[in-house]
Amino acid sequence: MARTKFTVMANAERIAELSAEAGIRSNAELALFVGVDKGTLSRVLSGASAAGPQFQGSFLTAFPVKFEEVFEIVERAAGKAVA
DSSP states (O other): OOOOEEEEEEOHHHHHHHHHHTTOOSHHHHHHHHTOOHHHHHHHHHTSSOOOHHHHHHHHHHSOOOHHHHEEEEEEETTEEEO
16 A cells, blocks of 8 residues: 655745735745745745655744644655645
8 A cells, every 4th residue: 555645835825915014015025034945935836846844944943923823734645745
């Protein structure tokens, strides 16, 4: 029996709200504020990439909110995350 695999995806809507509350007006500003690459931020927000541990740590350091507020653990199916 194959084990179910999980990954962590970002809640882009909540991240946009937090960014607006902080006065951040663009993804470029957000990437700089969080300390991640713009391309990584774009892929995570669009759902093309999972939010890896470095992204999670950087984001939660920049925005001291609970993990569950901005990230969701989801099941992976055939190499893709299923929300």
